[in-house]
Amino acid sequence: MKTILIVDDEPRTREGIRKTLEAWSSGRNRIETAASGVEALEWLQENEAQLIVTDIRMPEIGGLELIERLQDLRHPPVIIVISGYSEFDYARKALQFGVVDYLLKPIDKRKLVEAVEMALQRGDQKERVARMEKLVDPKLLEAAGQEKVYSVQVQEAMRYVDEHLQAQVSLKEVAEGLHLNASYFSVLFKEQTGLTFSEYLTRRRVQRAKELLAATPLSVAEIAEQVGYQTSKYFVKVFRDMEQVSPSQYRQSVTDAGEKIQ
Secondary structure, three states: OEEEEOOOOHHHHHHHHHHHHHHHHOOOEEEEEEEHHHHHHHHHHHOOOOOOEEEOOOEEEEEEEEHHHHHHOOOOEEEEEEEEEHHHHHHHHHHHOOOOOOEEEOHHHHHHHHHHHHHHHHHHHHHHHHHHHHHHHHHHHHHHHHHOOOOHHHHHHHHHHHHHHOOOOHHHHHHOOOOOOHHHHHHHHHHOOOOOOHHHHHHHHHHHHHHHHHHHHOOHHHHHHOOOOOOOOHHHHHHHHHHHHHHHHHHHHHHHHHHOOO
């Protein structure tokens, strides 16, 4: 269930939007209201909203200031602004802060519902992107994107690593399998991929661990073993060094993101 917060200092407008969205939602979404930007920020200290519909001009904290402050939240909501014709420049400026739409007063009910549906879809897309960014290592993604221009030896080495993540893999072992001098292979791999062989191996192991943390109920110790670490303690250290969170914290973060999408 997604939460929509309506922020407007005019009771009639606020209640009109609430009733329209409650009728449209039919209980699928939680509809909350705040009579000011101050009240909205206080509410957001204890609650989370996926979408905020806010008036642009309010006393104390106006819509623009509210929108700026929302960017500091851990999960910034998608925003729709409401404005009068005389406030169009404000609304246009609000678009610079990621506002997905603005509605002119008097508000057309059909346009309100269409804007809310589009905004919620946009929010889902942002959550999916955030989840993928947590899952995918950008350096590995870049390396994979260039794979077609790598030499046969480097491509074979990358394939060997991917197929033997659970085993103890060394640069010397891979170089011998390719019939190359270890020093030459080390330089060749770094020149073409931008990563040392050791860094590539570590990143692939952590990447696979992230996939297992996100998609399976395996314990951290079981995942450590599956990605080639003999002790879970060392695996946790490597994972934390790369991701700045522990494996358990990472699992919780991607689980939370997945729940928001549904």
